[in-house]
Each structure stands twice: as C-alpha cells, then as structure tokens.
Amino acid sequence: MGEDGGENYNTLLSENLLPCEDITYFIGGDKIYRLDRGIRLVPFWKLSKVSSSLITYKNNTYLLEDINIPEDGKIDITSDNQLIEWYKKNVLKKEWNSIYEAKDFKSVDAVVTSELQRLKIPTSIYQNRLARIMELSSNVSLTFEELEDLSSAPWFKDVVQKAMDENAERYLEKLKKNHSAEISRIKSDYEQELSVLDNKVKQDKESLQRQIEDKKEELTRITLNNKKEECELKKTILKLQGELDSITNEIENKNKIIDELDSRKESIIADFSIVKEVLSSSTNFPTGKLTVTAIDFNMNNEREFPTAGPFRKNIESLLMKSNGIKVSADEIVTKLSLHNVVLFPDNKTLLATMQATRRCRYVVSYVGVDWKSFNNLWESGLSVIINEAINNPDLIHFLVLRNINMSYIPCYLQPILDMESGLIKYYPGTELEFPENLRILCTRVKETVIPVTEASLEGVGCITTCDERYTGNGNIAEGYLPVSVFSDLPVDEQYSETNIYDLYTDDE
Structure with missing residues (x-):
C-alpha cells in the first residue's frame, strides 16, 4: 500500500x-489494515503493536478480536472515478459561473485546495489527492443530469428562453x-344549443306570423261602417308587429353573444382549467404547534461512530423493528450526502433515519x-x-416538513434547492x-391536493422502495453519529x- x-x-x-460489505482486515508488509463499507480512509497498525491479538496456525494468521487501540496512520483508497465525482459535486457545480467567465477549469484550483x-x-x-485532481481536471465530463444542474446559470437561461421562443408556436399546436x-x-354542445335556440325562435316567429295573417283576414271581413272594431284590430296588429320586431332584435343580440363566445372559446377553456385546478386544491390542513424535539440516547460514556457503517445498520435494524416499508439504507445515506432536501415514502422511514443517528435535534x-x-x-x-444548528455545530439537526404537496412546492422550497445547486x-x-x-426531511399527503410533477421535485432527493431483505440482527449500535461523519x-x-x-x- x-x-x-x-x-x-x-x-x-x-x-x-473491494467492494467491502463488512469490516475486513488484511495484512500488507509489516502492517495490518481495516476495511469498512463506504470508507475511503483506511486505518492501519504495525503488526508488532497488535501481536498479542494475532495467532498463526498451519501457515494461517487469525485475528482474535477487533483492534481498538489508536491507529498508526491511514491510507487513501479513493478511485479516480470517485475523486472526479467529488470534484464535480463540490467544485465544478458550485463554481460553474466563474469557470464559464474565465474559460478555464484552472480558475477553481483555490477552491479545490480549500475543499x-x-x-x-492527513497531509500526505x-x-x-490534490495532485491527482489537477491531473484529472482536464478530462472531466458532465452527465445530462449534471448539465441540468447548470440550468440556473444566466447564460444557460438565455439559451433555454431562446429555444422556448422559437418553439412556442409548435408547443401551442401540440x-x-x-x-x-x-x-x-364544446363546439358540438354549442352547435346543439344554438340549433335548439334557432328552432324555438323560428317556431315563435311562425306562430306570430300566423296570428297576424288571421287578424288581417278578419279585418277584411269587417264592414267599413264598423270603424271602432277596425281601429281595435289595427292596434292589435301594430302590437303584434312590435312583438315580432322585439323577437327579431332578440335573435340578433343572441347571435352577437354566440359569435363573441365562439371567438373566446379558447380563453374560456383555459379559464375553466384554472378554476378547476383552484377548486381541486381547496383542501385545508391545520398547522401544527412548533416544537424543538431532541433524540438523545445514553448521554454518558458514549463514543462517536468512526464511520457511517453503524448509522446504516441502525437504519435497517429500526426499520425491521417497525415493520416499515422496505427501502435501501445505502440509498438513504447517499441521498443525505448529495441533497439538502430528502423526500421519504412514509413517516416510519423518516423517523427511523433520525433515530439511527442516536443523537440529534429536530423541528416538525x-x-x-x-x-x-x-x-x-x-x-x-x-x-x-437554523439558529439551533448554528449555535450547536457539533450536533445534527433536521427540519421535518410534513405534507409538502398541500401547496405548490417550488413556491416555498425553491431557494433551498437553489442553494444546493449553487445558484x-x-x-x-x-x-x-x-x-x-442540517437536512430537511419531507413526506407528502397520499391524496392529490396540489398535483406534484417531476419538474417540481427537481433537486429533491427521493427515496424509493425496494425488495431487498435486511441482513442485520436487529441490534442498535452503541455510540452516535457525529457531525464530522454526517x-x-x-x-x-x-x-x-x-x-x-x-x-x-401524480398522474396527469
């Protein structure tokens, strides 16, 4: 080594x-090394210091117990791919604007050194690592997902806006x-209603027309001497003629209204969609009382977890005991590492994750x-x-955000996601x-309140369910997860x- x-x-x-599934010891030269799952700094001890714990029988060497004395040093086992992923996450993503302005990846050397x-x-x-990163930086490639993270940069937004302007007409046609x-x-309903209205108006008009004709025939039969009766008939005819004119005007006005509705039918459809969405999101939920809660186990004589391994096993043990939804503890650890905001499938999984630290503070x-x-x-x-986390930097903190789909997620959560992306x-x-x-842990209401789309969750770490079986014995590891490992x-x-x-x- x-x-x-x-x-x-x-x-x-x-x-x-490699890969290492559990704690593994191996001997190299005059040293003995200890591998653990997900650990990149491997501790070692000189064989002479642990000789009392070793025994050789038939050319095989056996370790009688776990080594608990301080190590003599550490070696690095970070691969080139892992180093590049760290470089992209902690350097390129945060400093992309300055890289773009300088047109040179070397402009972030100071950031690499600081990180x-x-x-x-250890210094060596x-x-x-610094020498390897400087050598590898010219060969860094970005995936599609990482390019999406850069979409917050102003120049990138200009490109996207231009593309949207050029394709707006095609989108409307779609x-x-x-x-x-x-x-x-809607057009069929409108035409059917118009047909019914036209038929009714025609029937009324024909009926009035027949009445007029009948009165005219009656008038011709009246003698010239009956002046009074003739006058009354003329008044009736004039009245009926006025009613006919009124119906004709009503027909013209209704045709104007129909023409106006026809010209506005697209905007009416759009307005109806908005009203439908507002009505569907009217469900209310009361806000709970704000309380700072502590998770502390055995405050006295506890040791820090040296790695993330005990934390991962605690998650599996707690999920087995609660008979909760099966998820991958490795995925939970990975999403907590990569995201400020993590979305859980249910409350049991979220609570098991917090309790697995064995020491934390949280607000619901x-x-x-x-x-x-x-x-x-x-x-x-x-x-x-945030105030609790700043005042207690040696303690892990969580904000538990329940029912995130009661409102439109980007309305209130976007600044947090923009901080993670470096915007x-x-x-x-x-x-x-x-x-x-600090991390923000979320759950959603099962019912559809405000529809959740993939775009509204961009930047949120989503925990998925799986079929894997937990291999642990259900025991909880002694100690707690320190901020340095978290x-x-x-x-x-x-x-x-x-x-x-x-x-x-939610399905669209």
Whole structure:
C-alpha cells in the first residue's frame, strides 16, 4: 500500500477485497489494515503493536478480536472515478459561473485546495489527492443530469428562453392537438344549443306570423261602417308587429353573444382549467404547534461512530423493528450526502433515519394551503432550526416538513434547492449559509391536493422502495453519529446517478 489512493484502490480491487460489505482486515508488509463499507480512509497498525491479538496456525494468521487501540496512520483508497465525482459535486457545480467567465477549469484550483483542507485528512493523502485532481481536471465530463444542474446559470437561461421562443408556436399546436377532443365536445354542445335556440325562435316567429295573417283576414271581413272594431284590430296588429320586431332584435343580440363566445372559446377553456385546478386544491390542513424535539440516547460514556457503517445498520435494524416499508439504507445515506432536501415514502422511514443517528435535534412543521412563498417556510420552523444548528455545530439537526404537496412546492422550497445547486449562497434576506449539520426531511399527503410533477421535485432527493431483505440482527449500535461523519457521508454510485420520482408524482 502506498500514498496514491487510485493505485491502492486498484490493488485491493485486484485482490477481490473491494467492494467491502463488512469490516475486513488484511495484512500488507509489516502492517495490518481495516476495511469498512463506504470508507475511503483506511486505518492501519504495525503488526508488532497488535501481536498479542494475532495467532498463526498451519501457515494461517487469525485475528482474535477487533483492534481498538489508536491507529498508526491511514491510507487513501479513493478511485479516480470517485475523486472526479467529488470534484464535480463540490467544485465544478458550485463554481460553474466563474469557470464559464474565465474559460478555464484552472480558475477553481483555490477552491479545490480549500475543499480538501476542510476534510482534515492527513497531509500526505491531501497532497496526493490534490495532485491527482489537477491531473484529472482536464478530462472531466458532465452527465445530462449534471448539465441540468447548470440550468440556473444566466447564460444557460438565455439559451433555454431562446429555444422556448422559437418553439412556442409548435408547443401551442401540440396543446391544441392534445385538447382537440374537449374542444370538439364544446363546439358540438354549442352547435346543439344554438340549433335548439334557432328552432324555438323560428317556431315563435311562425306562430306570430300566423296570428297576424288571421287578424288581417278578419279585418277584411269587417264592414267599413264598423270603424271602432277596425281601429281595435289595427292596434292589435301594430302590437303584434312590435312583438315580432322585439323577437327579431332578440335573435340578433343572441347571435352577437354566440359569435363573441365562439371567438373566446379558447380563453374560456383555459379559464375553466384554472378554476378547476383552484377548486381541486381547496383542501385545508391545520398547522401544527412548533416544537424543538431532541433524540438523545445514553448521554454518558458514549463514543462517536468512526464511520457511517453503524448509522446504516441502525437504519435497517429500526426499520425491521417497525415493520416499515422496505427501502435501501445505502440509498438513504447517499441521498443525505448529495441533497439538502430528502423526500421519504412514509413517516416510519423518516423517523427511523433520525433515530439511527442516536443523537440529534429536530423541528416538525406542516405545510398549509396558504403557503405562497419562502417566507412561510422561514416563519414555520426553518429559522428556528437554523439558529439551533448554528449555535450547536457539533450536533445534527433536521427540519421535518410534513405534507409538502398541500401547496405548490417550488413556491416555498425553491431557494433551498437553489442553494444546493449553487445558484445562490445565502438564505433570501440573510447572510446565512445552509449549515452542514442540517437536512430537511419531507413526506407528502397520499391524496392529490396540489398535483406534484417531476419538474417540481427537481433537486429533491427521493427515496424509493425496494425488495431487498435486511441482513442485520436487529441490534442498535452503541455510540452516535457525529457531525464530522454526517457532513461527509459515503456515496453509493448505484444511487448517486439516478433520482426516481415515480413514487411521489401524480398522474396527469
């Protein structure tokens, strides 16, 4: 084993020691090393220091117990692909605007150095990673999903807006085609109603016309001497003629109204869609009382988890005990590492994730139908938990956001997602950044209140269900998850490259 993490990774891979599913010891030279799942810094001890725990029998060496003494050092086993993924997530995504303006990836060398120093890793490993990143940076490629993250950049928005302007007419034609059946139905109803109205008007007109003709015939039969009767008949004829003129004017007015409705039928259809959406979203939900809650287990004589392994196993153990929905603990760890906001399929899974840390603080907030902006989220618990997280940097904090589809998600959550993508640095109206010891955990109402689309969840880490069986024994690990491990959780490539929204979106 040497100082180059990429070469160490390839060596262990060739020896079939990677990927590592559980704690594994191996001997190299005069040292013994300990591998653990998802860990990239491998501790080692000199064989001479642990000789009392080793026994050799028939050319096989056995370790009698776990090594608990302080290690003599660490080696790096970060592969080139893992280093590039870290480089894209923590450097390129955050500094894309400055890279674009400078036309040079080397403009972020200072950011690379700062991010590596922040991890507080051994100097030799830090220097080796820095040298590898400088060598690999010219060969970095971006996936489609990563390009989507760049869509918040002003120049990218200009390109998208231009494309939308050029294709607007085609999009309108597509909308007309999609709604052709409804338009045809409305037109048919309109024509049917017009036909009924025309028939009624024609019948009334014919009836009046017959009455006039009858009166005229009667008039011809009256003698010239009966002047009074003749005068009354003329008055009746004039009255009937006036009624006929009134009906004729009414027909003309109704035709004008029909013509106006015909010219506005597309806007009427659009207005009806808006009214329908408003009516369908009128369900209300009361806002719960704001409370800061603590999860603390065995405050005395507890040790910190050295890795994320115990946290992952605690999630599986707690889910087995609660008989909850089966999910992947690796996916939960990965989504907590990559996203500020994580959406869970149910409350049991969310609660098991918090309890698996064995020490944290959280606030529960309920989204209301009256939430229209980021201020609603800020005033309903976000400001409180941020203050707690800043004042207690050594403790993990969560904001539990229940029923997120009671209002339109981007209305109140977009600034948080923009901070994650690097579009903005601070919370709106403040100079506060998103704390490393804070995550927002969400659930949604099962019924459709405000329809959730894939676009409205962009940037949210979505936990999916699976068929995998939990392999743990149900025991809870002693100790607790420290912020140092929480802020640098390992990423499983299986779950880092995809984000599946099907479980949370509504059918259109």
